[in-house]
Amino acid sequence: MEDLLAARLQMAISLGFHIIFACIGMAMPFLMAIAEYKWIKTGEQVYQDLAKAWSKGVAIFFATGAVSGTVLSFELGLLWPTFMEHAGPIFGMPFSWEGTAFFVEAIALGLFLYGWDKLKPWVHWGTGLVVGISGVASGIFVVAANAWMNSPAGFDWVNGEAINIDPVAAMFNDAWASQAIHMTIAAFVATGFGVAGLHALLLLKDRNNLFHRKALKIALAIGAVAAILQPISGDYSAKDVAERQPAKLAALESHFETERGADLIIGGIPDEENREVHFAIRIPGMLSFLAHGDLNAEVIGLEEFPEDEWPPVLVTHIAFQIMVGAGFLMMFVGLLYLFFYWKKKHLLFRRWFLWLVGICTPLGFIAVEAGWTVTEVGRQPWIIYEIMKTEDALSSMPGLQYPLYLIIALYLLLTVIVSWLMYRQVITLSDRYQTANLKAETDAD
């Protein structure tokens, strides 16, 4: 295998692995905080059981997230030393703040997991909240670093060297806000729907299980609100991309020719050779509207760029369709849930609705992976947009496929084990609530 390809795959796999745990690390503490809050307020034991059961899962996920993140911070250099040599001093600032966030997060997590009996209830609840807040903060910081790669700022590039470095300007680059908002919401969508979906599937087996009912309500409430916000934030992201990375926008929309009143292309298979899209649905003028807020605005097509600077159109386009498709489906389910919650409580635990929620279990994570594919593959062939090519950043060590194989084997192993551990958590979890709790039948709250 070619070294460049191996390195790109290794980076993609490591990041794709880490992001799952990162999303859970950002959102899950808030779900636990809600459950614990209800326990402290109402004294209902089921809420404490829920918070504790969730926290055991979180401990497993957090450890996996922490070690895979540690791998990443070395991998940036192991694979892309030339990039890091130049970029480190420019985009390092968010990472240095992220360090503090990690510390606070890890300390608070230690207190939360091991402190049920040692801390007063409200103090314990507070440590859980701190885990969540610092998790979100570290996510935002690291996304700022990634945004800088999409929208480099805070330096002048002269003869292959960066001068006049301004780390603050680099951190608050043009892409930062849109990416940070979109990523943070994504974490809540993915985790909310993931957790709600799992409990929905378990409810299908035992519909009156109080434990799973409470869990589903908390998780889906968070997921629903986030899923409704996400398309709005996605629209902001798209407008932003249209401004700063027109080639990426053109690739994700499979838009080859520059034109006014551009059609929005939904689905379909782009054909780079002939510059067409087959089997697509087209909505006239819609792309111009979505990208620039005006049905007649000009949208730049890929033809404006030399072909060797095109991102891979097929991958980017399909990934984008997957993200948006998943996004709208979850938004729909979210709206339905909120409607039922307010107006039609008796429909909340109907079989068909539980199935619908169950199907959504992996959708948020699929959307996250797809979204990152859009962002990262859509930036190609650049590692720093229009400054440094990915191939020029590569390590000089030959044989990079072997580290790739090692990482694949390691992460496959961890994936299997984590799934197995989760399975074991679930089968031991809700015995206590299995005997259909008669009160739950009418579901008072």
Add this chain to the structure above:
Amino acid sequence: MLIEIVIFFLGLSIVFYVLFGGADFGAGVLEILSGKGDRETIAHAIGPVWEANHVWLVLVVVILFMAFPKVYAAMSVHLHIPLLLMLVGIVLRGTAFTYMHYDAIKDETNDIYNAVFKISSVFTPLFLGVIAGAATLGKINPEPEHFVEGFITPWLNLFSFSVGLFTVTLFTFLAAIYLIGETSQEKQRSAFTKTARNLNIAAVFIGILVFASAHFEGLTLLSMFLDSWFAILMAALATLLLPAIWWSLQHYKVILSRIFAAGQVVAILLAWFWVQYPSIINRTDGFEDLTFYNTAAPDATLTQLVWALVIGSCIILPCLFYLMRVFKGGQFTQSKTNQ
């Protein structure tokens, strides 16, 4: 001045990683040495703190690539293989430890996690030491003729592995000392005490091995050492602490023995640091060594880094103190948590 502050924080992070993260690794090694009986004590001692302890390493990496990017790049390229092996160890160890603890069903899989935990507790610090040794040795050649010269020779040698072995020994020694205070069983305490003493002796001999292998590999470590009054001072301090540690062990002065042991390790680290200073990575003849000064990032970057570190410390240190107080205060009356 700016750069000295950064160096101070880099050194501090390394010291903390060795003192806390290192002791975590050492605890795993101790389990191998002492058998199944200590598993509970060790799991109980590491549980709440390991995650925080290992963030020091992340901090070291971030400081390196932000402030001394050429050093980070050079290490990443030429020490790719030992770094990768160390990472595999970090992943296996951290996950195995947590999975062992949080597996909902306790059955024989627990023994597998435990085995992985123990093995990776040995080879992770071994490669950490190998990397440190390779940085000192000076066989890193930025323009290698072939693969072996560029990516193997720098670290696959007697000296680097002696440093690796030394690291494992020191970490295990630290763990033994810390654990004396974590248990209330008399038998276990005296076992840890004995192990700590033996490891202390072993460290002296392996230390001699480090110097001998340096000589063998053509590194004049001893004379570099003797040229520096500070290094001699630190070596003297480390030696003086030997009887002090023994005395405190004899009398079960838990806190005092910890302070002495930590002091000894810090003295060794400082001596190494001073012998190197201002170089971080020594390269083969004909290439300038990479020092703090010829690789430093511009002042604008260092300023931001210092802000982040100073403000970060003000946030982290009180939190860390609180964590330690909740879990490490009142060692002997410790009741079991229900997790």
